Amino acid sequence: xxxxxxxPQNLTxxxxxxxxxxxxxxxxxxxxxxxxxxxxxxxxxLFMLSSGKKKHGRLIATINIQEKHSSLHITASHPRDSAVxxxxxxxxxxxxxxxxxxxxxxx
Amino acid sequence: DARVTQTPRHKVTEMGQEVTxxxxxxxxxxxxFWYRQTMMQGLELLAYFRxxxxxxxxxxxxxxxxxxxxxxxxxxxKIQPSEPRDSAVxxxxxxxVWGGLTVTNEQFFGPGxxxxxx
Numbered sequence: 124x125x126x127x128x129x130x131p132q133n134l135t136x137x138x139x140x141x142x143x144x145x146x147x148x149x150x151x152x153x154x155x156x157x158x159x160x161x162x163x164x165x166x167x168x169l170f171m172l173s174s175g176k177k178k179h180g181r182l183i184a185t186i187n188i189q190e191k192h193s194s195l196h197i198t199a200s201h202p203r204d205s206a207v208x209x210x211x212x213x214x215x216x217x218x219x220x221x222x223x224x225x226x227x228x229x230x
Numbered sequence: 231d232a233r234v235t236q237t238p239r240h241k242v243t244e245m246g247q248e249v250t251x252x253x254x255x256x257x258x259x260x261x262x263f264w265y266r267q268t269m270m271q272g273l274e275l276l277a278y279f280r281x282x283x284x285x286x287x288x289x290x291x292x293x294x295x296x297x298x299x300x301x302x303x304x305x306x307x308k309i310q311p312s313e314p315r316d317s318a319v320x321x322x323x324x325x326x327v328w329g330g331l332t333v334t335n336e337q338f339f340g341p342g343x344x345x346x347x348x
Contacts, residue, residue: 156336164319164344168336209273217286218263218337220273 126150129210129221136228142197144224146210149191156218157184157195158209169195171213200228232256234340236322242346248310251343253322254303262305263337264290264297265321273321279305280327312347319344 127148136142146155157169170177170184172193177184181200186193197204205228210221235254243249255262263278277287282299290297294316296308309316323337 158339164342166321166323166339166342168338171336211273217275217278218273219275222272 125222126219127210127212127221129208129224131224132222133225134227136200136226138201138228138230140200140228142200142204142226142228144195144208144210144226146193146195146221147191148193148210148212148219150212150214150219152212152214154213155186155193156211156213157193158211160207160209160223162206166209169208197226200226202228202230204228232338234322234324234338236320236340236343238343239341240344240346242348243312244348245313246311247347248308249312249316249345249347251307251320251322251345253305253307253324253340255305255322255324256338257303259324259326259338260302261325261327262299263323263325264305264307265323266318267321267342268318276307276320309345312345314347317345317347 130145154171154173156171159167159169172184172186181198183196207223207225209223211218237252260281264276265273266276267273276290277297278285279299294309299305319342321342322340325337
C-alpha cells in the first residue's frame, strides 16, 4: 500500500465545474504539499499546509490531521487548470509523493 | 526573477556513458533536493542537501549515482555508468530551512532534465 494515495487518478470536467481531488496518507507528517505539474512538465508548488484550510484564488486546500486526509478544491474550473495535481507529505524534510491526479477541463 | 535552473534540459546518451546534471538553486536557499520522475514510479526523492552537506541520499542507487554540492550555487547529480532504466526526468528543487522550520513554505522546482539512455 502506498504511503500517499490520491483519488481520483483521472478526472474530466466541464468548464465552470467545482472539482475536488483527495489525498490520504498513512505516515506521520509535519506538512502536506499540493503541487501542480503542467502539460509541459514544469512543477509549481500550490500550497503547503499543516492544519485547517488555505485559499489562493480559485484554489482551496484543506487538511484533517486526525483523519490523515487532505482535499484540493478548484472552484469555477477553467481549461487552463488542466494539469496533474500531486499531493506530497513531508516528514522532517523529505517529501513522499502521491501518484497524481490528471485533470482535464473542457470548454 | 529568482528561479531554479537546470542544465541540460535534455540529454540523450548511450548506455554506459557518464551523465552529469547540474542545478543552480535560488540564491540564498540552503536546501537542495534531487527528484526523479518516471511514468512507472512517479516522483521520488533521490537525495537532498542542507548547507551543502548531504542529509539523505537513501533514495539513490549508490553504485552508480552520486550527488554533490561543490559550492552553494551549484548542485550536481552524476550517473556513471548510465543504464536505460535511468531514463527519466530529473528535477532539482530548492528551499530555505532555518532553525528546523521551512521558511519559504514551499520548494521551488527547476524545469527538469529529461534523460534518455539508449
